[in-house]
Amino acid sequence: MKIFTNSLVLKEYLQTVSLKIGFVPTMGALHEGHLSLIKKAKEENDFVVVSIFVNPTQFLKGEDLDAYPKKDAADKKICELAGVDVLFLPNAESIYGSDEVSLQAPHVRGYVLEGRSRPGHFSGVLTVVMKLLNIVNPHKAYFGKKDAQQLHLITLMVKNLFMSVAIVPVDTVRESDGLAMSSRNVYLSTKEHEEALKISKSLKIATQLVMQKNFTSNEIKKAMRETLTPLEVSYVEILNRDFELLEVVELGNTIILVEVLVGSTRLLDNLWL
Ligand code: AMP
Secondary structure (H helix, E strand, O other): OEEEOOHHHHHHHHOOOOOOEEEEEEOOOOOHHHHHHHHHHHHHOOEEEEEEOOOHHHOOOOOOOOOOOOOHHHHHHHHHHOOOOEEEOOOHHHHOOOOOOOOOOOOOOOOOOHHHHOOOHHHHHHHHHHHHHHHHOOOEEEEEOOOHHHHHHHHHHHHHOOOOOEEEEEOOOEOOOOOEOOHHHHHOOHHHHHHHHHHHHHHHHHHHHHHHOOOOHHHHHHHHHHHHOOOEEEEEEEEEOOOOEOOOOOOOOEEEEEEEEEOOEEEEEEEEO
């Protein structure tokens, strides 16, 4: 496995690679969720690039940029064992200059749900993903369905800006108790982890109600909020795959999204039906 830290050196190197390149951008502290993206990239491509970059522009003031979990040595080992060909570990200076051109998330879909509690977050995400895609120039790039709004906006960016990369969605990997894996789960105490299980439980209840067929979206959301009590709920929403509100679940075209605060940790989860 080759390791690069400089964007232009990596870009130049990858221009000499005439294989089908799969790309997995991450912020590190790798877990089984990241690994499933890497595995899919390995299956579908001849050459796999993973980046680890804790992108400062997607963190708002007061968020956990400086505290974000770092596991550099373990991450390298995981990538090596997973058969990654190139690991890209840029520092902020290698990605950003000053007084730069940047991307603006769409005014509606970038500022609802997670974008409402984190205004500007998705502009930072889109800007860094665009930069990384331009450095690596992959055939396919892999993103988790767990971050459904992020996945939606990246897919929209690729469409709106006529880019040629294929964005591949990957299913959410969960702990055996149902909690969606996340690098931020390390912030949870044992008690908070226990409380956080209400999130996947609320999605299970939503599934049961959907299967019974005669419940509106509002009734399903109400039942989910009851299950989530007493956690602080940022939102529970039922949308179609274009991120528009749905009054009635349409099987094959629905995402049920939840965001809650457990202690001071923001946790996201969702269900694709
Ligand atoms: P992050 O390092 O949290 O920025 O995540 C990097 C990529 O891994 C993103 O595309 C995430 O959506 C994806 N990801 C994070 N957690 C999971 C999970 N539990 N299952 C599947 N993909 C995930």
